[in-house]
Amino acid sequence: xxxxxxxxxxxxxxxxxxxxxxxxxxxxxxxxxxxxxxxxxxxxxxxxxxxxxxxxxxxxxxxxxxxxxxxxxxxxxxxxxxxxxxxxxxxxxxxxxxxxxxxxxxxxxxxxxxxxxxxxxxxxxxxxxxxxxxxxxxxxxxxxxxxxxxxxxxxxxxxxxxxxxxxxxxxxxxxxxxxxxxxxxxxxxxxxxxxxxxxxxxxxxxxxxxxxxxxxxxxx
Numbered sequence: 001x002x003x004x005x006x007x008x009x010x011x012x013x014x015x016x017x018x019x020x021x022x023x024x025x026x027x028x029x030x031x032x033x034x035x036x037x038x039x040x041x042x043x044x045x046x047x048x049x050x051x052x053x054x055x056x057x058x059x060x061x062x063x064x065x066x067x068x069x070x071x072x073x074x075x076x077x078x079x080x081x082x083x084x085x086x087x088x089x090x091x092x093x094x095x096x097x098x099x100x101x102x103x104x105x106x107x108x109x110x111x112x113x114x115x116x117x118x119x120x121x122x123x124x125x126x127x128x129x130x131x132x133x134x135x136x137x138x139x140x141x142x143x144x145x146x147x148x149x150x151x152x153x154x155x156x157x158x159x160x161x162x163x164x165x166x167x168x169x170x171x172x173x174x175x176x177x178x179x180x181x182x183x184x185x186x187x188x189x190x191x192x193x194x195x196x197x198x199x200x201x202x203x204x205x206x207x208x209x210x211x212x213x214x215x216x217x218x219x220x
Contacts, residue, residue, distance in 0.1 A: 006032065013180050033059035039097065040064070045089035047071060047080045064096050112208075112215050120212025127201055129167055134201075135160045136213065136220035138171040139185045150191040157200050167199040169213055174204050 008028050009021035035058075042048060042055040042065035052065040052072045063074040066081070066089075076096040081089050087108060091101045121131060137156055139147050148156070157168040170192060175184020186204075193202055203213060214220050 029057050041093050045086035064093055112211055116208055116212045117215060120216055131216040132218050134167040134169055134217055136169050136171060136217045139188055153192050161199050166218055169201050169203050171203045171210060
């Protein structure tokens with residue numbers, strides 16, 4: 001149900017400033033204002049001053065956002081919810097338009113394309129793995145404090161093998177932790193790989209093959 005998507009370049013990467021990115025964003029802002037939208041929604045599940053500023057930047061007649069006290073003012077501010085799934089928080093942003101949360105909110109669904117699933121199946125076969133016969137353990141958390149450490153990964157993998165006879169595919173984001181655009185987890189993964197048992201299979205690759213592997217997994 002999306003008619004159009006506008007994409008803007010980053011104007012800041014780490015401590016660096018992109019003049020081209022900043023100029024492109026300014027041009028995009030002018031184009032969006034020219035559209036004269038009725039409503040702009042900062043689609044965040046919590047308060048985000050940056051998202052709120054961008055929503056105001058559109059110049060719509062009404063702007064809806066979750067806003068904490070002292071943050072940028074909008075025409076339709078909502079108190080950030082203290083609990084609930086992000087799906088319900090997103091639907092809650094429609095309340096100023098008279099749209100309430102349905103009794104049975106829709107569940108987000110995603111089905112990878114068949115060529116991707118076939119590619120993942122071939123990759124599994126090459127490693128001696130079968131669909132539904134392995135688990136995924138990933139270092140996907142953006143904050144280091146929320147990432148599993150070496151001991152946790154190895155304990156979980158051992159338990160999965162002992163209790164459920166499941167191998168482990170161990171995933172992480174490629175790259176160094178000091179990459180300003182998108183920090184990687186190579187350094188965090190290294191000690192796990194140094195002590196990895198035979199049933200732990202490392203995967204350091206791009207997003208689409210990772211999605212295929214997650215889809216074929218018993219659990220992640």
